[in-house]
Amino acid sequence: MGKIIGIDLGTTNSCVAFVDNGEPQVIPNAEGSRTTPSVVSFSKDGERRVGSVAKRQGVTNPYSTIFAIKRLMGLSFDAEPAERHRHAVPYEVVESDGGDAWVQAEGHRYSPPEISAMVLEKMREVAESFLGEDVEEAVVTVPAYFNDAQRSATIAAGKIAGIDVRRIINEPTAAALAYGFDEKEGKRVAVYDLGGGTFDISILEISDGVFSVKATSGDTHLGGEDLDNRLVEELTSRFKESSGIDLHDDRVALQRLKEQAEKAKHELSSSLETEINLPFIAADESGPKHLETKLKRSELEILVSEIIDRTLGPCKQAMDDAGLKAEDIDEVLLVGGQTRMPMVQSKVEEFFGKPPYKGVNPDEVVAMGAALQGAALVGEVEEVLLLDVTPLSLGVETGGGVFHKLIPRNTTVPTRAKEVFTTSVDNQSFVPIHVLQGERDMASDNKSLAKFELAPILPAPRGVPEIEVTFDIDADGVVNVSAKDLGTGREQNIRVVASSGLTxxxxxxxxxxxxxxxxxxxxxxxxxxxxxxxxxxxxxxxxxxxxxxxxxxxxxxxxxxxxxxxxxxxxxxxxxxxxxxxxxxxxxxxxxxxxxxxxxxxxxxxxxxxxxx
Structure with a gap:
């Protein structure tokens, strides 16, 4: 039996690992790097590039270089996060025939799972080249706060890439697995995961091979990309003040600014000041213009403090849901490249009242945990039990547009819940079932996952028919819903699939x-x-x-x-x-x-x- 690899499919970078003699090992790519940019570029002659070589195309070919596609997974085109994304990237975000957010490059439209599949395929090639054997199976990680549509879209990406995704596990849970795989004594651990595009906080109890998630919260559109964009705005403003030229409509210039912003952010994690030099960034009748400026760490922290503070709300939510206080947490793990920023570390220490644990590599630990889960599935390592939770409540729309919850958030998965409903109109011939996910009281304010009908049902006065609705959530967090007329035994089942427009x-x-x-x-x-x-x-x-x-x-x-x-x-x-x-x-x-x-x-x-x- 071949290896089951672990893949951390990240917004900015991806990482792949495997288990060798019971120990997880990160696999370097052909360039020798242990992470690979989650970037895909397309050329006019139809050539496709993935990874570092694609990222290098960003400045010269910004309209056809796709990055941060994870932020569009499972989103409709008119969703507010998709609209924000459209204004932040140089490539074109378009509406699919089904109303979802897709991208367009060189005249061809691609769904987010398609682009993600290209990255997954690249990671598989990295593994196959290193291992010298075919790889067909993987454990793939997703943000803990991904909803059902986003999880299903990730599974679809694996299928397109020709990979049998054996399990989908949450990124904080994978990190905790890599950290506490040999942990015998009980520990309560908080995993603070701030990556390129998403933020998660999970509270877990770890003891003797059992990893039990007590609560999770987060924001699937909060991460390093937002910090980069804020810094790009600052640099654009500075350049306009000095030259009078507005760079907002110059996509090539904006992409150059983004690369410099990312570089400056990295440098300011280890130094107090950095220089930003971009020659020939623009030109007017007087000649070429250059951007030359200095940026202090303190200035960057002022710019992004509001974004970092937004991570603390979900932290409080998760702690409250777990019924714990800061002093109840034994260890705080930092996951995601953005946690290298000193300001992030100090905010986390202030919130939890203790310095975060720095014994894991924040860029690699998630892939390592996924690899351990894969090895456990085939008996390569001692079996572990992951008791994860659903991040958002699941339920159905009832009379008056009210959202009725059947499975509350932070319920351990896999799980099942059922409830009996009835009709609201005399002689109703069918019952519409509208499945939703979220925390708001009204159905219209939550994420619609699926709609289907149970029909026909026997005509009867309102309130007489009994319709049993059952929710099943599997270990991957994917939802199955069924509705059954208890009077006739007629049943309708639906597996809730991704909002990616892909049949x-x-x-x-x-x-x-x-x-x-x-x-x-x-x-x-x-x-x-x-x-x-x-x-x-x-x-x-x-x-x-x-x-x-x-x-x-x-x-x-x-x-x-x-x-x-x-x-x-x-x-x-x-x-x-x-x-x-x-x-x-x-x-x-x-x-x-x-x-x-x-x-x-x-x-x-x-x-x-x-x-x-």
Whole structure:
């Protein structure tokens, strides 16, 4: 049985790990980095790049370089977070036929699960290259506060990538698993997870292989990207003051600013001041303009303090839901690259009354925990029990548009709940079931997950029919709902699927397109390798002809020169089969030069020997 890898599918960066001899190990990519940018870029000729090479395209190709796609997972186009995202990125966010938020690049529309699948596929390739074997299964992590639609969209991404997602686990839970895998004594742990695009806080009890989540809260649209955007606004404002030029409509300039903002933020985690230099950021009739400014850590902290403070509300909510006080927490874990910021660490210490634990790598610990869960599923390590919770309440819409909760938030999953409802109108022939997720009292203020009908039901006065509604939430946090007419036994079931606008047929089509892309990529790689081999052989052959023409028979030289010309032509045409044939032909004829040269040398040596005798 092959390895089950662990993948942390992040907003900014992704990480992959596996378990070796009972210990989780992070797998470096081809560039030697232990994390890979969650970035996909598309070129005009149809080439697709993923990871570091895609991120480097951000400035030169901003409209077709997709980043932070995780922020659009499971969102409708008109959702407020999707609207904020549209104004913060250079690429185009479009409305799908189903009303969801998709992206467009080089004239092609992509759903968020499709882009995420490309990142997942890249992480699988990283693992396969390192392990030297095929990888088909993975445990993938998601933010604890992801709703059902976002979790289902992540599973769809795995399916598109050709990965069997064995489990979806929450990022804070995965981090706690990596931290406390060998923990025997009971501990209460708070996991503060501030990543590139999302924030989670989870309170867990860990004891002897049991990881029990007591409460979770968060914000799926709060993270390092927001800090970067706030700093970009500051730099844009400074440049306008000094030059009079507004950069808001210059997407290339904004992308350059974003890269510098991210770099400055990182530098200010270890220094008190940094310089920002962006030459030729704009131009007017007087000539080119440059952005040159200094930024102090204290200035950055003033800019982003409100964003960091927004993480404390969910922290209080989670502690209240768990029925705990700060002094009840034994350890505070910091997860996510943004927690390297000194201000974040001081805010966390102030809230919990103790310094956070820094013995785990915030960028890698989630993938390591996912890998441990994968290893536990196949018996590679001692079995662990993860008792996670549903982050938001689940229920149905009832009369007057009221949201009736069947499963309260922070209920341990998997779980099941059922309740009997009735009709509101005489002789009602069907019962509409509207499934929602959220905490507001009115249905319209919560997240709609699905709508279906139980029909037909026997005509009867209002209040007489008995309709039993059952909610099932599996270990991945994915919801199944059924409605049953207790009078007739008629039942209707629905698996709540992602709000990604993707049907099973869509997913199958996308998988086929991904396979075609893979074939195209393989052909491109083969062509590049053949071109490299051809250029190397052309160089050595042309040099051999130039240096050894006098030592080689004329017919051999003529043949080699003809074969050189033929290979040059094939390389320029770009036909892989023709290059391969011409390459093999030149290899044979060039070998004759070597034979002739060695023969000439042997004859000279023999002649010298006879002269001496």
């Amino acid at each position: 099973e047929n869509d997913i199958e089509r996308i998988i086929a397109e991904a396979d075609a892309y893979k074939t195209t990529d393989e052909k491109r790689r083969e062509l590049a390798e053949l071109r490299n081999a051809a250029e190397a052989l052309l160089y050595t052959s042309e040099r051999a002809v130039a240096e050894c023409r006098e030592l080689v028979p004329e017919d051999v030289v003529a043949q080699v020169e003809a074969d050189i010309e033929s290979l040059h032509f094939s390389v320029n045409e770009g036909d892989a089969i023709a290059i391969k044939d011409a390459l093999e032909t030149l290899e044979l004829s060039a070998y004759k030069i070597a034979e002739a040269m060695y023969g000439s040398v042997d004859m000279e040596s023999s002649g010298d020997a006879q002269t001496e005798s």
